Amino acid sequence: MAVDRLVSLAEAAQTVHDGQTLALGGMTLYRRPVAFVRALLRRPDRPVGLTLLNFTAGYESDLLVGAGCIARTRTCYFGLEAFGLAPMFTEAATRGQVAVIEETEASLAMGIRAALSAVGFMPSRAWIGTDLPRLRPDVKTIIDPYSGEELMAFPAIPCDVAVIHALVADRQGNARLNRNLAIDCELAYLAGTVIVTAEEVVDRLTEDVDIAAPLTTMVAHAPRGAWPTSCHPLYPVAGGELLRYIDACASGEFDRYVQDFLKE
């Protein structure tokens, strides 16, 4: 009999512990695990001191920063695209209340490839000449032993828990995403615990699976679980809700917004 990995969102949210690195799948406003964030914020003992790992971070991550769960952000972009700045991140990072680990597309890509290859770093031509090496003194350079060229040695990026929202998953943990893959397939290999939330849970998927069952730790049913971010082709970005969020934060009403958000 196949392993049944189906749990509730509340059970899945219990896997995140203080100080861990939490990765959220999707990108900025697209297929973000918002229902999981809601479950995390419903915990009476909300986790604190988390390092938040995203390729690009948006609404779902801004909620966690505003709620005080995040100590460090690790992304190459934190914002709401055409809708504007991510209000809670912008304020917290400007005031130094959250530490920014400055990343770029290449440092994330190479750092994740290093971790997946079980080596300490990956070399790259990125960054050299810019101020990025000064902003990341922990990132060292290395001399290419063949050409003698100095390269950035992007360190392997660790990850404890990754949460990925799927169009459909089966109870064993096979999951189908859409074509806006971001870094989800790599996150499934990178993280120690992989949580798939899904619009629909079925007994058995047999084709077009993006994340295969052996990589998945838990599956949770989360209909409209990416809203107000999109889950193409099922629903678009709920732009009006993003504007309501921005307006609430601008008038100092983040806490009230979250209270309403947790009731849904």
Add this chain to the structure above:
Amino acid sequence: MPAGNDYTVDEIMAVCIARRLSDEATVAQGIATPLVAAGYLLAKLMHAPNLRFASAIGQGICQDWAPLGLARTEALWLDKALTTVGFITVAADLLPRLHPIEYLRPAQIDAQGNFNNLAIGEDYWHPRMRLPGSGGIPDVSVVYNDMHLYVPRHSRAVFVARVDVVSGLGHSPARRRGRGPVYLLSDLGQFDWVDGRLRLFACHPGVTVERVVAKTGCELLIASDLAETPPPTAEELRLLREEIDPLGLRKLETLGGAARKALLREILAQEGAL
């Protein structure tokens, strides 16, 4: 702000972007840059049918197109994609291999073409304002030979004597590969670099050199044969307004404050996503 009688500044900017692109070029589309997308699509419909787009959203390559959307932008970049490869492959393999033409938008830029999208303020560790981040700019700007920049709202806050942080590399002595930006488009005119120094080579119609200089806070050379940007043609305007961008997303980049928010609501209402 109308740049003339019958077109707006976003439209002459989209036209400038389109006219520089050749057929068979590969262009890249970053995050929240609809004005650039409008220019790319205009090139495709006017003179570059074989233009291909690499896009941040969807992380793929498209050759077909669809009208621009805000809440429904994935209907273009996902549904029309030839292939989607994910962001790791885009950053590590696709961009370094293809060197697509991409229009990058600085928050600050200096006369050398160094630019900043990380934080405003002299002390990075205690900024006046944190910005969203640099995306892939520190990765591609150090190796590209054909870097393009655009500034939809030209001001002394953007064009500064010295950028607070260098996340995009210009014509700097620190450069090892590639070269600094070759072209910059703003709402006032068109610029290039001569011996690593920023130069105005064309003003948009109705814009004076004095106005450009007054709004530029860094050293600026003026071309001896200063030109005027040819205005959009009737067909370019028709394609932009009726085919490519009937919702008007391209205007979001040139507006600020209440006007921008009103346009966002208008676009979302038309998309059924308000």
